[in-house]
Amino acid sequence: MNAANAFVPRFEAWLLRETGIDASSLGINAVERAVLERVRVTRLGLAAHDTSVAVDPAEIEAYWQQLIVSRDERQGLIEALVVPETWFYRDREAYVALARLANERLVRDPMHVLRVLSLPCSTGEEPYTVAMTLLDDGIGENRFTVDAFDISARVIAHARAGLYGRNSFRGHPLAFRDRHFTAVDDSWQLNERVRETVRFSHANLFDLQAGAQAPYDFIFCRNVLIYFDREAQDRAIRVLDANLANGGTIFVGPAETGLMMRHAMTSARIPLAFAFRRSTPEETNAARVVKPLALSAANLTTTQAARAPAITAATRAPAKPPLANRALTPPRTQSAVRATPPASTPQPAAEPSLAAARRHADAGEFDEAERLAHQHAIVHGPNVDAFYLLGLIADARGRSADAADFYRKALYLDPAHYEALTHLAALLDIGGDRAGAQNLMQRAQRSAARTAQSTQSAQTPTDDAQRSRGFHAARRS
Numbered sequence: 071m072n073a074a075n076a077f078v079p080r081f082e083a084w085l086l087r088e089t090g091i092d093a094s095s096l097g098i099n100a101v102e103r104a105v106l107e108r109v110r111v112t113r114l115g116l117a118a119h120d121t122s123v124a125v126d127p128a129e130i131e132a133y134w135q136q137l138i139v140s141r142d143e144r145q146g147l148i149e150a151l152v153v154p155e156t157w158f159y160r161d162r163e164a165y166v167a168l169a170r171l172a173n174e175r176l177v178r179d180p181m182h183v184l185r186v187l188s189l190p191c192s193t194g195e196e197p198y199t200v201a202m203t204l205l206d207d208g209i210g211e212n213r214f215t216v217d218a219f220d221i222s223a224r225v226i227a228h229a230r231a232g233l234y235g236r237n238s239f240r241g242h243p244l245a246f247r248d249r250h251f252t253a254v255d256d257s258w259q260l261n262e263r264v265r266e267t268v269r270f271s272h273a274n275l276f277d278l279q280a281g282a283q284a285p286y287d288f289i290f291c292r293n294v295l296i297y298f299d300r301e302a303q304d305r306a307i308r309v310l311d312a313n314l315a316n317g318g319t320i321f322v323g324p325a326e327t328g329l330m331m332r333h334a335m336t337s338a339r340i341p342l343a344f345a346f347r348r349s350t351p352e353e354t355n356a357a358r359v360v361k362p363l364a365l366s367a368a369n370l371t372t373t374q375a376a377r378a379p380a381i382t383a384a385t386r387a388p389a390k391p392p393l394a395n396r397a398l399t400p401p402r403t404q405s406a407v408r409a410t411p412p413a414s415t416p417q418p419a420a421e422p423s424l425a426a427a428r429r430h431a432d433a434g435e436f437d438e439a440e441r442l443a444h445q446h447a448i449v450h451g452p453n454v455d456a457f458y459l460l461g462l463i464a465d466a467r468g469r470s471a472d473a474a475d476f477y478r479k480a481l482y483l484d485p486a487h488y489e490a491l492t493h494l495a496a497l498l499d500i501g502g503d504r505a506g507a508q509n510l511m512q513r514a515q516r517s518a519a520r521t522a523q524s525t526q527s528a529q530t531p532t533d534d535a536q537r538s539r540g541f542h543a544a545r546r547s
Contacts, residue, residue: 077130078102081147084137089148089221090276090302096151104150109133112143118150149222156195157240158202158247161292163342163468164321165199168288169207171319175287176213184214187286187313189275190294191218194229194268195238198260200290201267202250211267217286219273226270232260276305280312287315292344293323307333311348320346324466328492331511337499342468423449424456436463454483458490470497486517 081101082093093101106125107118113129113136116122137143159165172184184204188197197218204214220226235257239247251258275294289310295303307330310320322330322344327337330346338345427442440463443456461476477494480487495510 077105077127077134080134081105085151086299086302088144089274090299090306091151091297092299092302095297100151104147105130105133107150108143108147112136112146145223149224152222156192157238158195158199159241160195160199161342161344163340164290164344165203167319167338167340167343167345168200168321169203171288172204172209172214173207175317176209183212184209184288185284185286185315186214186216186288186290187219188216188290189219189273190222191220191225191229191270193225193238194218194232194270195234196290196292197229197268198232198264200288201264202246205264205267206246206249211263214267216268218268218270219275219277220270221272221274223272226272229270232265233257234260276309278309278313280309283313285315285318286313287318289314289318289320291320291322293326295322295326295329303329304333307335311335314348316348318347322346325462325489327496328489328514331492331495337496339500341470341500424453424459427456427459431459431463436467439463452479452483454480454487457483458487461490461493465493465497470501473497485513486520488514488517491517
């Protein structure tokens with residue numbers, strides 16, 4: 071065990087408390103790398119990636135003390151752990167839906183001023199795309215406001231400058247660049263009209279307080295929930311709901327649809343927009359009938375993490391070498407304990423090729439991700455994680471039928487796979503099969519309930535020795 075390894079759990083626990091981020095979602099050794107980089111910079115006066123000098127454990131301990139007392143250093147470590155990974159008009163279907171819903175809202179109330187929230191906003195591509203979408207659809211700048219929050223002061227400064235390189239413009243068409251940007255050497259400067267519609271703030275998602283500001287008609291919170299543990303996910307969704315206007319819409323990432331369906335949220339049934347609205351009382355009551363076993367965050371353990379790489383809509387990525395674009399090495403969301411797959415299909419452990427497939431998927435490199443996932447299945451046999459990843463990729467590409475097929479294959483191998491159940495339920499719901507979607511959500515809730523019950527049973531001591539072991543295990547956790 072090297073010097074950093076011994077201190078990693080302490081820093082991981084700090085990261086969870088400070089940001090709600092589950093360190094395991096950032097990729098293998100991400101926290102260790104970031105801590106060593108900050109020690110080199112702050113304690114040894116070296117460049118972040120200069121490994122010519124070994125880091126002494128005493129320096130790591132001194133850095134820990136510095137981290138506790140220095141707000142600036144806490145911010146520095148957070149920024150070492152996450153880097154921007156986004157571009158303009160990423161997942162265009164969400165913006166098409168935004169334009170339509172915004173116009174419908176203004177038709178109902180011509181005097182209303184639309185309020186939109188983007189968080190985390192990263193380097194500004196998402197909130198500026200919101201503004202350009204509304205302006206291009208004929209909605210004047212006096213008819214809407216866009217608030218944009220991010221935990222990183224560095225990316226906020228970048229966003230306010232409004233100067234972007236080639237990497238921020240991906241895919242086609244790029245006609246919006248000609249309308250709203252001016253070429254400056256090898257970069258493009260966003261025009262003042264768009265920039266003035268967005269208000270940037272340095273803030274954490276959990277800093278939002280219900281009622282502290284007027285509610286938002288639209289909230290973009292895409293591929294951040296996958297970083298959190300179960301308790302933080304539930305708390306974040308409650309925060310978002312508390313800040314959503316009646317009739318408002320929340321846009322999430324493709325791997326987060328199942329998380330929203332755990333709460334009183336209903337799919338807006340807009341293909342590929344990954345949009346949700348607050349459930350009506352009738353829908354909530356119907357859900358209670360379908361899901362008789364109500365679960366609280368306390369019923370599930372933080373080690374029940376879902377293997378759901380966020381593909382295509384992430385606004386940020388872990389520091390390189392990450393697992394891929396902030397959707398992360400297998401980012402983790404809560405899931406149920408996996409049921410034993412059929413005996414005829416033994417499940418090999420995930421191989422490096424599958425981990426590489428996740429990284430490519432997270433970066434939006436779907437062709438290579440699909441190739442590696444298929445290759446893994448050919449070499450190692452049917453694998454629930456490979457099928458689930460292929461389902462997410464197909465989902466993000468708009469191939470709903472293929473996605474549903476892969477989710478069903480994952481469920482054949484693991485009938486209790488929580489994420490496959492909820493993602494397939496979302497597809498069925500969008501396709502109009504409400505009964506089928508409710509049946510799948512009922513299965514997902516039963517799976518989660520069994521997980522909670524088995525966890526509780528496993529933690530129930532049967533003798534003094536077991537009670538002692540349980541005590542020490544609890545302290546370690």
